Amino acid sequence: MHHDESRDLYDRALSVIPGGVNSTVRAIDPYPFFVQRGDGAHVVDADGNRYLDFVNAYGPLLYGHDPPEQVQSAIQSYSAEGPMYGAPTEIEVELAEFLARHVPSVEMTRFVNSGTEATVSAVRLARGYTGRDKIVVMRGGYHGAQETTLVEGEAGHVHPSSAGIPAEFAQHTIPVSFNDPEEITHVFERHGDDIAAVLTEPVLGNTATILPVDGYLETLRELCDDHGALLVFDEVMTGFRVGGLQCAQGKFGVTPDVTTFAKIVGGGFPVGAIGGKAEIMEQFTPSGEVFQAGTFNGHPVAMAAGLEYLTYAAEHDVYEHVNRLGERLRSGLTDILAEKEPTYTVVGTDSMFKVVFSRRGPDDLTDQCDSGCRQRADCPRFDHCPKNGADVQAAETNRYERVFWHEMKDEGVFLTPNQFESCFISYAHTEADIDRTLEAYDAVL
Structure with a gap:
């Protein structure tokens, strides 16, 4: 991927917009990509790069970029x-x-x-x-x-x-x-x-x-x-x-x-x-x-x-569709983390999800929550999974923001750019999109 247009737009923005962005969360090091248009479950940036969109404008876009x-x-x-x-x-x-x-x-x-x-x-x-x-x-x-x-x-x-x-x-x-x-x-x-x-x-x-x-x-x-x-x-x-x-x-x-x-x-x-x-x-x-x-x-x-x-x-079956995909994604992430990063925690519910780069976990994952943390007292992760803001703050936030997010972007997957903001599934996403996303997580992690 190349980002020449986004870099130039950011350079212009720095002259006329404080920090080059109109909302602090959009400030990404070294610079954000600028979106040109949305297309179903995707966004396309100013350089023509295409990404699966799990930001969905930080939540409003239940239907993705093609509303009914x-x-x-x-x-x-x-x-x-x-x-x-x-x-x-x-x-x-x-x-x-x-x-x-x-x-x-x-x-x-x-x-x-x-x-x-x-x-x-x-x-x-x-x-x-x-x-x-x-x-x-x-x-x-x-x-x-x-x-x-x-x-x-x-x-x-x-x-x-x-x-x-x-x-x-x-x-x-x-x-x-x-x-x-x-x-x-x-x-x-x-x-x-x-x-x-x-x-x-x-x-x-x-x-x-x-x-x-x-x-x-x-x-x-x-x-x-x-x-x-x-x-x-x-x-x-x-x-x-x-x-x-x-x-x-x-x-x-x-x-x-x-x-x-x-x-x-x-x-x-x-x-x-x-x-x-x-x-x-x-x-x-x-x-x-x-x-x-x-x-x-x-x-x-x-x-x-x-x-x-x-x-x-x-x-229509909007919630059945997005929640089913959310379950599929969180379940797949749980399996990937068990093999590659067993201390990390999958969180979320319905059509919301996130991977918390938690630093500690149990020695035995038997009978853990299988599609995202449910705060289940008999889950082996219960004493290790995040319960509040301080627990997430203590996670590997820099690794998420400075390494993981950028590598997922290079895989064509657009996630919220910090450890704190949730990600969202839309009605425009398909099972094939979820499978592709899991492949990207597997490759990057």
């Missing part, structure tokens, strides 16, 4: 009629009705423009509804570029993780370790009367794809109920990917008070949403006192794309 005809028609129709109006449209009502029919926690929805906007608004809503200030988050979780959650440290010793955030902001955030019921129980014992909400991804998708251990989400639900706090699930990534139309909350059987969405809910267009119980959601203005507004909220094209995206999934 009814989705394309809806997008074209709403674009042709006028892209937006600054007034309500029927399509936003229809999408809100769809969410209320299918997602356990949702009675009402407010549409915004990104996952970050959704989580910012959800935090404000929780504080306004409860009259409290403190928010509990998971270390290694990600909730967009917002001041409340860009923090690090231990409870009582928290500081911002980015320049530009006043230190005082972090004092209202309490980070805890995912999958540690004792730690969060202790936090509620100390601060329960001041906690407005626990904000967590039900699956830590921005930390490789870590599943909850048995009973952990139930513990969060019970603690919030006992102390009058809200349980907020960030399903920006898992929404309408894990658990099908009921999302991860349906898969795990734990219903939050509020849920945030983005990515798939907008059919690949910029979108975000906050959904929850009517009693809570009606605290948003104009019915309540928690201010929330936006020029592009409920953008008709995004609403149409999202509704048709989800309607097609409801009427």
Whole structure:
């Protein structure tokens, strides 16, 4: 492969875009390849190189780069009629009705423009509804570029993780370790009367794809109920990917008070949403006192794309197809690692997957989880597999980013470029694509 065009484009970008990219995660050493177009399960870069795409725009592209005809028609129709109006449209009502029919926690929805906007608004809503200030988050979780959650440290010793955030902001955030019921129980014992909400991804998708251990989400639900706090699930990534139309909350059987969405809910267009119980959601203005507004909220094209995206999934075998391929890929990876890198861990669920370059593993792999870590207590990997963000941080992150990712790219496979971001399978992928991907993993590892 040659990358002359991408190199030249990056050189130009450095002169007019900070760091040459518009999102930090796209910064790849020595430079990223620039995508020219998508084609089904593939992307083609500016130099004509073709890659199997498992990034899928970091999750929104459930159908890959060729959405169903009814989705394309809806997008074209709403674009042709006028892209937006600054007034309500029927399509936003229809999408809100769809969410209320299918997602356990949702009675009402407010549409915004990104996952970050959704989580910012959800935090404000929780504080306004409860009259409290403190928010509990998971270390290694990600909730967009917002001041409340860009923090690090231990409870009582928290500081911002980015320049530009006043230190005082972090004092209202309490980070805890995912999958540690004792730690969060202790936090509620100390601060329960001041906690407005626990904000967590039900699956830590921005930390490789870590599943909850048995009973952990139930513990969060019970603690919030006992102390009058809200349980907020960030399903920006898992929404309408894990658990099908009921999302991860349906898969795990734990219903939050509020849920945030983005990515798939907008059919690949910029979108975000906050959904929850009517009693809570009606605290948003104009019915309540928690201010929330936006020029592009409920953008008709995004609403149409999202509704048709989800309607097609409801009427076809979309989830059966992508989840079957996910199982096939994770099973194949498990077999490859058992032979070549037995300390590494396959993680993921449904159509999400990742290989964590974990440094330690059991001596005997007999009866290990056979298609990705399930946090099964009787699995021989249980004491070694990642349980939280710190466990993934302790993996061979440099080996993944500086060696493995580049060699997979040279094999024609486009994966998320760091150890932390999940990878995604789309409806456009085939069994042959999965087999080819396994061959690439086998060759590179």
